[in-house]
Amino acid sequence: xxxxxxxxxxxxxxxxxxxxxxxxxxxxxxxxxxxxxxxxxxxxxxxxxxxxxxxxxxxxxxxxxxxxxxxxxxxxxxxxxxxxxxxxxxxxxxxxxxxxxxxxxxxxxxxxx
Amino acid sequence: xxxxxxxxxxxxxxxxxxxxxxxxxxxxxxxxxxxxxxxxxxxxxxxxxxxxxxxxxxxxxxxxxxxxxxxxxxxxxxxxxxxxxxxxxxxxxxxxxxxxxxxxxxxxx
Numbered sequence: 414x415x416x417x418x419x420x421x422x423x424x425x426x427x428x429x430x431x432x433x434x435x436x437x438x439x440x441x442x443x444x445x446x447x448x449x450x451x452x453x454x455x456x457x458x459x460x461x462x463x464x465x466x467x468x469x470x471x472x473x474x475x476x477x478x479x480x481x482x483x484x485x486x487x488x489x490x491x492x493x494x495x496x497x498x499x500x501x502x503x504x505x506x507x508x509x510x511x512x513x514x515x516x517x518x519x520x521x522x523x524x525x526x
Numbered sequence: 527x528x529x530x531x532x533x534x535x536x537x538x539x540x541x542x543x544x545x546x547x548x549x550x551x552x553x554x555x556x557x558x559x560x561x562x563x564x565x566x567x568x569x570x571x572x573x574x575x576x577x578x579x580x581x582x583x584x585x586x587x588x589x590x591x592x593x594x595x596x597x598x599x600x601x602x603x604x605x606x607x608x609x610x611x612x613x614x615x616x617x618x619x620x621x622x623x624x625x626x627x628x629x630x631x632x633x634x635x
Contacts (some may be wrong), residue, residue, distance in 0.1 A: 439572065455528075456570070456613070456624040469622060504569060504624075513558050513577075515615055517569040 415439065417518035420504050425524045431493040434521045436505030438487070444468075444508040446515060447480060451501035459503075462488060474499075477507050495525045529553055529595055532614050532626035543604050547629045549614030550596045556616040556624075559597045561588055564611045564628065573612070574599070604633045 418437045426432050438445045447459040459478070460470040464485035473480070477496070482488040492499055502522050506515040531550045539545045551559075558577050562570035574581050576597055580589040587600040600609055611628040 448623075455530075455627045456623075456625040458624070461622055472622070514560065514572055514575050515623060516572060517562075519569045 417505055417516055418506050419503075419518040419521050421521060422519065423522045423524075425526065426495055427526050428497055429494045430494055430506050431491065432523060434490045434492075434503055434505075434523070436488045436490070436518060438505070438507030439516060442507035442509055442516075443485070444515075445482060446506040446508075447488070447490055448504045448506065448517075450504065450520075451498075456504065459490075492523075495523075496526050499523060500525045527552055528616055528626070530616055530626040532629045534627055534629060534632040536543070536632050539604050541558075541604055541606060541633055541635055543633075544600065544602045545604055545631065546598055546600045547612055547614075548596050548598050549626055549629075551614075551616045551624075552595065553616065554595065555617060555618045558617045559588075559590060560617070560623065561586075561597075561599050561616045562613040562615060564613055564615045565586075566611075569611055575614070601631075606633050606635065609633045 420435045445462040447454050458472040461468045462482040472479045479491045502520045503519045505518045508515045561572045561573040563569045574588045576588045576590045585602045589598045611630045613628045614626040615623040
């Protein structure tokens with residue numbers, strides 16, 4: 414069974430530019446989560462989709478971040494315009510309903526210069 | 527105070543040793559707990575899930591103490607390949623995970 418995949422693996426952009434990250438969850442997993450780890454800090458929750466609906470977006474830092482999951486399959490996370498403090502590793506995770514175990518993708522390492 | 531706290535370590539142990547990490551949580555509504563292993567610049571990989579008192583999988587044992595609000599991870603017969611950062615996470619109901627900062631383990635020959 415294929416795991417969670419994320420694209421790109423790395424992205425280096427300048428402040429003010431736009432970046433879109435993509436996550437493909439494990440097939441059949443309705444729950445999709447985005448997390449972020451900034452240097453020296455713990456992994457922090459950003460938001461949670463159940464199928465195509467946003468279940469919880471309490472962790473989104475501000476309105477420069479927009480997440481979508483059209484059709485309830487893959488998800489995108491867009492940062493526009495990017496700021497220096499957005500640098501970090503963005504992880505996506507997915508889970509089956511009711512089990513709670515979340516499986517993580519390899520992450521996208523974002524560097525904003 | 528952080529919701530999930532871990533000793534960052536590093537814990538330096540020789541091969542074959544037994545090592546234990548603790549993780550404390552402050553949210554009494556936490557229902558389930560997870561131990562993840564994270565290698566340098568890699569994603570967290572699920573190691574164990576703890577839903578009730580504990581769980582055992584080979585050399586790894588996780589214990590949950592709800593009265594004192596902590597979870598422990600015991601690794602027996604440490605291998606060189608066990609060297610990694612071990613992340614503790616809590617969940618209040620199959621929703622978002624709250625992570626600790628991780629405990630670094632170094633197993634030496």
